[in-house]
Structures are given as structure tokens and as C-alpha cells.
Amino acid sequence: MRSSPPIDRLVASFKRLPGIGEKSATRLAFFVLGMPDATVQELANAISRLKHEIVLCEECFDLTHETPCEICRDEKRDSGKICVVEEPADLASIERSGSFDGRYFVLGGALSPIDGVGPDEIRVAQLEERVRRGDVHEVILATNPNAEGDATAHYISRCLRPCKVRLSRIAYGMPLGGDFEYADHVTVGRSLENRRELE
Amino acid sequence: MRGIETEALILRSVDFGESDRILHLLTPGSGRLTTIAKGARRSVRRFGGTLDLFNHLCVQVDFGRKTGMARLDQARLIGAFEPLRIDPGRFALGCYLLELFDRLAPEGGNRADMRRLFDFLLDALKAIAVWEPSLRLRTLLELRALDALGLRPELRNCVRCGESAGRTAEVDFHVADGGAVCGACAPRMEGLLRVHLGTLRALEQGLRLDFSRLDRLGIGGQSLDEAQQLISRFQRFHVGVELRSERFLDRILQQPRAPEL
DSSP states (O other): OOOOHHHHHHHHHHHTSTTOOHHHHHHHHHHHHHSOHHHHHHHHHHHHHHHHHOEEOTTTOOEESSSSOHHHHOTTSEEEEEEEESSHHHHHHHHHHTOOOEEEEEOSSOOBGGGTBOTTTTTHHHHHHHHHHSOOOEEEEOOOSSHHHHHHHHHHHHHHGGGOOEEEEOOOSOOTTOOGGGSOHHHHHHHHHTOOOOO | OOEEEEEEEEEEEEEETTTEEEEEEEETTTEEEEEEETTTTTOTTTTTTOSOTTOEEEEEEEOOSSSSOEEEEEEEEEEOOHHHHHOHHHHHHHHHHHHHHHHHSOBSOOHHHHHHHHHHHHHHHHHHHHSOOOHHHHHHHHHHHHHHTTOOOBOSBOTTTOSBSOSSSEEEEETTTTEEEOTTTGGGOSSEEEEEHHHHHHHHHHHHOOGGGGGGOOOOHHHHHHHHHHHHHHHHHHHSSOOTTHHHHHHHHHSOOOOOO
């Protein structure tokens, strides 16, 4: 097959993106080739500026273009409540729910000893420092409900226990639209343990 | 197309691509088995929360393709070791054991040996869920795991001449040769680790002890430190590198325990 180094270079670059294989990368490369010059320039600039302009918020460690981020600067939000999440994408999910009016803290991962990730590789010390210095009265541990996320939540609770703040863990149970038939018995058990009274 | 239905323990779970997950399983028939669970991270219905570390499952694996990885078709949860998720000490100890098995468990082999290996890991995870995480439990489980993996250290007789090594209060141990060395052979060897005879006797007792009676193991203080050093060096010699989970385990076992969340 005929090949051209500039096209091959772009195809190789696209292939590094998640979910993009050889065929999709080639299709995208030819699509870019057909775009107007100005649009291509705009796309290239947007990609190149992304890495330079996005920084970590000094308060919550979310990705932001200015620090402190919008959420940390918002005085309408309850600064006494901190929701601890593993990654910025988790923060975005909780924000989309619209049901949390406090602030956040992004750990940057979860404890995973098998992968060499211990407390020093995530921001446990920074979280402790933030809770100690601020007017925090509640810490909601919203790490993922898997083995690593659970262990991380309990490890953090052990570290924050002396701070005398309210520590809570997100609820476990059946997902909305879920089916008991497909749920494992641990999830079903947890949903019964965490049941709520109907008003 | 060839498929099997088997029990399995999850040794390791690695996200792959956008929605798949690669799982290292320990099975009673095939030993360590690497499978890919397609769409595991996206589909709530297909696998639900079953593909989590430590989980004991019944799985259906498809070996249909001539090349590439076996595919995990279905998984049903048999048991989850809840205490290992909510206690950092138990979590650390469990991860350490899983990593040791992930590195040393063979892919296939004698069926009876594979079954024994699987049963050992299942019992060990149950023991971690029951017993308080401690240096003593770690040492004992590490010794028993090495034994189950076919790496039992020789604790009674000299690895060089076969004579009894326990004729004095202190005994030498040679990590590379895999056991105790008698007083006559020791002067001709280098890199020996000196331990008390009582330490070797306690480890021998540990090899025989049922998991339900782990509290009966009479070892502590200096003897426990010696035993831990010996087993740790023996393990590292066979694994070849320091296990990644070791640093967290060391750290967590030194911390005081806290009340539950």
C-alpha cells in the first residue's frame, strides 16, 4: 500500500488515543486533510494549548485553567464539606449529579499495592493537611466501590480519625435501572443493609 | 471452540483499552490463567461488581481463538472477602499474597498440585479475613505460600550433607541452597544467615499448623524478627525482585489499628 510520511505520522498519533485503531486513525487523518486550513490550525492550537494551560488546582487538585478552581472559589458552596474522589473524571460525574454543594479533593488514584501505589503515591498527606487547616466538618469518601477504593477510604478514615471530623462513605447498593437477576449477592446484601425508609 | 467452567480467584485486575479488563486468575484445574473480560468496565449487567480483587468466582472461560488471550464469558460471585476491603492491614496482606501467587504460580501443571495451590490461597484469604493482621501472620502465610508453591525451605537437615543441622543453639541458613547448614559444612560456605534453632523449630511448627489454630504458633520477639528476615530473603531470592506490595505491607503493619469507619 502507498504511504506518505506526514499521513503515517498523523495516523500513528491518532492511534495512541483510546479506542482508536488503525482504520479509525486513517479515516480521521484523511478527514483532517480535507478540513479547511483555519480549522486544522484551530484544532492543532487547541491540542497544544491544552497541556500548557491546564494546571492542578492548589486546593482540590482538580484539573483547571486557573487556580484555585471555580468550585474552590465559589463562596456559595459549603467549604466545611469535602468530597474525596480518586480522579477528576469522578469529580465531574458527581458535579453532573447536581446533588453536592460542598468542595472536593482529588486523590489522584487509589491504594493499589500490587501496582506499587501506596499512600505516598496518592495525596493522602495533602488531604490530611487540608482537613487540619480548614474549617472542615465532614469528609465524604467517594472513592470507587471496589477493593482498592474501599481500602483507600478506610485507610484515609484511619488517618483522619484524630481530626474529629464526620467521616462518611458513599452508599452501596443496586444501580438505578438495575436488575436483581443480574446483581451479585454482595451488592444485593449491601442494598438491603443500606435501605432507606420511604417517606 | 473450547470453553471451561471453573472456580477462580482473582489475582490481579488491569484495565485494558476503553472498556475491557485483563484478569489474572488462579484456577484449581489450570493454575494461573490470564483472561480478557470484554466490556467489563462498561456493562453493569454482564459482570456487575464480580471482577474485583480477592473475589472467589465461578467463571466461564473461552479458549476458542487459536491466538491471543482466553476470553472471560461469564462470572458468578461465590464469595467476597469483605474484611480484606475494609481493613488496610488485611488488604495489604491479601495484596502481598496475591502478588506472590501472581508471580510464582505456574500456568498449568499437575491437576492435583493446581488444586492444592488453589485451596491453599482460598484458605489463606479466609485466614486473613479472620485473624488480626500482624507480623506473625505475615511470616506464617509467606512460609506456607512458598511451601504451597513448591519452595519449602529445609529447616531440619543440612542442605549440603543431609545430617541434622540442629545440634547447637544457633544454626546457619543458606538462602540460595534453600535451607539450614550444619556446623561442619558452614565454614566452607559464604553468605550464611545465622538464626536460633528455636526459630527454625517454630517455622517447622508453622508448616504443620492448621489455619484455624494459627494463634497456637509460639513465636514472637527476636525469634519472630529472625523468622521474618529469613523467609523474606528466601522469598526475594526466588521471586528475583522485591514485591511491589511489600513496602505498603511493611508500613501498615507498623501502624496502630484504628476503629472501623
